[in-house]
Structure formats: structure tokens, C-alpha cells
Amino acid sequence: xxxxxxxxxxxxxxxxxxxxxxxxxxxxxxxxxxxxxxxMRGLELLIYFNNNVPIDDSGMPEDRFSAKMPNASFSTLxxxxxxxxxxxxxxxxxSPPGTLYEQYFGPGTRLTVT
Amino acid sequence: xxxxxxxxxxxSVQEGDSAVIKCTYSDSASNYFPWYKQELGKRPQLIIDIRxxxxxxKDQRIAVTLNKTAKHFSLHIxxxxxxxxxxxxxxxNSNSGxxxxxxxFGKGTLLTVNx
Numbered sequence: 001x002x003x004x005x006x007x008x009x010x011x012x013x014x015x016x017x018x019x020x021x022x023x024x025x026x027x028x029x030x031x032x033x034x035x036x037x038x039x040m041r042g043l044e045l046l047i048y049f050n051n052n053v054p055i056d057d058s059g060m061p062e063d064r065f066s067a068k069m070p071n072a073s074f075s076t077l078x079x080x081x082x083x084x085x086x087x088x089x090x091x092x093x094x095s096p097p098g099t100l101y102e103q104y105f106g107p108g109t110r111l112t113v114t
Numbered sequence: 115x116x117x118x119x120x121x122x123x124x125x126s127v128q129e130g131d132s133a134v135i136k137c138t139y140s141d142s143a144s145n146y147f148p149w150y151k152q153e154l155g156k157r158p159q160l161i162i163d164i165r166x167x168x169x170x171x172k173d174q175r176i177a178v179t180l181n182k183t184a185k186h187f188s189l190h191i192x193x194x195x196x197x198x199x200x201x202x203x204x205x206x207n208s209n210s211g212x213x214x215x216x217x218x219f220g221k222g223t224l225l226t227v228n229x
Contacts, residue, residue, distance in 0.1 A: 031215055033215075033217075042219060042220075042221045042222060043158070043203060043219040043222075044219075045216060045217065045218070048215060048216065050215065055215070056216060091157065091158070095215065101146045101148070101163075101207050101214070101215055101217065102148070102160060102163065103148075103160070103217065104160065105150075105157040105158050105159070106157060107156075107157050108157055
């Protein structure tokens with residue numbers, strides 16, 4: 001089992017540029033979560049999907065952030081335009097059906113916006 | 115929404131001693147309480163969880179206790195080892211969008227085990 005896969009692992013970009021983060025959940029998992037981790041705010045849920053449908057996006061900071069899950073094996077988190085305050089580690093996690101909430105995290109993408 | 119408070123923020127113990135981390139939550143409907151361990155530069159990893167129908171769960175050197183009346187739960191690590199050094203996060207689930215899958219995390223506890 002390859003676990004949750006995220007790409008890229010590191011991203012450095014300039015303010016104003018578009019950033020796309022990618023996630024492949026564990027095969028068979030039907031829930032997917034995007035988190036952001038910073039020293040100041042800790043681990044925050046941005047959005048989560050169940051069976052490819054967005055269930056709760058109330059954690060998405062603003063309209064510059066968007067997320068999609070076109071199929072059960074792929075999701076993207078896009079920031080356009082990016083700002084220095086978006087610098088953080090972004091984690092994707094997935095959860096299998098019927099297990100009641102157990103979430104398995106990917107390795108994360110460290111984003112730096114200069 | 116759910117609010118999870120975690121204490122202490124840092125904890126330093128000697129190898130072999132026990133470590134206890136405590137969390138409180140606000141949503142009385144929460145029924146799932148996981149603990150994650152995050153080593154420096156790594157992903158959070160689920161180490162143990164407890165559901166509201168039990169008061170205690172143990173797995174080798176780690177145990178969790180839950181007091182639903184008081185809305186608090188704790189992580190206990192016995193016979194600590196240097197490899198236990200990491201940041202530990204507690205979390206509680208809450209209803210969001212009609213499901214209970216949303217986890218709210220505490221701010222974390224940096225545990226240092228000194229050899």
C-alpha cells in the first residue's frame with residue numbers, strides 16, 4: 001500500500017503566481033481532507049470530500065483557494081493568486097468507508113511564497 | 115463549532131518516566147477522539163483513538179482515557195523512550211455538512227524524552 005501521495009513535496013513560488021497541489025488518496029478510501037499547518041494556527045481543516053463531493057469548505061480561507069476532486073483517485077488544491085501568508089505545509093488525508101473517521105495523512109507539501 | 119484545548123504545550127521527561135497530555139473539547143456530540151504523533155518534518159500519524167462508548171483503551175505503552183461528562187480525554191505514555199520525542203496532537207470529531215467526519219485538532223504538545 002503506497003499510502004497517500006502528494007506532489008510536489010516542496011514548492012517555492014513568487015507572490016501572485018498560481019499554485020496547484022496534488023493528492024492521490026489511498027485506493028478504496030472514499031473521504032479526502034485538505035489541511036494546512038502553520039506554527040501560529042496549528043493544523044486546520046480546509047475542505048473535505050466524501051465520494052468525490054465537497055461536504056464542507058468552510059475552512060477555505062478565501063476565494064483565492066479552490067479544491068476539486070474529479071475522481072476517486074485524485075484531488076487538487078489551487079491557490080490563485082498566491083500570497084506570502086499562504087506559506088505553510090499542506091497535508092492531504094484520506095479515510096476508508098465504514099471505519100468512522102480514521103484519517104491517514106500524506107507526506108505534505110511545503111509551500112513557500114516569496 | 116468544536117473547540118479543542120490541549121495542555122501542556124511542551125513536556126520534558128526523563129527516559130523511563132511517564133508522560134500525560136490532556137485535552138478538553140466543547141461539542142457534547144463528539145464521539146471520536148484520535149491522537150496523532152508528528153515527528154519533525156514528517157506527517158501526522160494516528161497512534162491510538164477512542165470512541166465515546168468506552169472510557170479507556172490501551173495499546174502497549176500508550177493508553178487513552180475519556181471522561182464524557184467532563185468532556186476531557188488524555189494520552190498516557192509509560193516507560194518513555196527517546197524515540198517517543200515528537201509533537202502529539204489530540205482531536206475530536208464534530209458534525210459538519212451533515213456528517214461527523216470533521217476533526218478539530220488541538221495545538222499540539224512537544225514531548226521531549228531525555229536519555
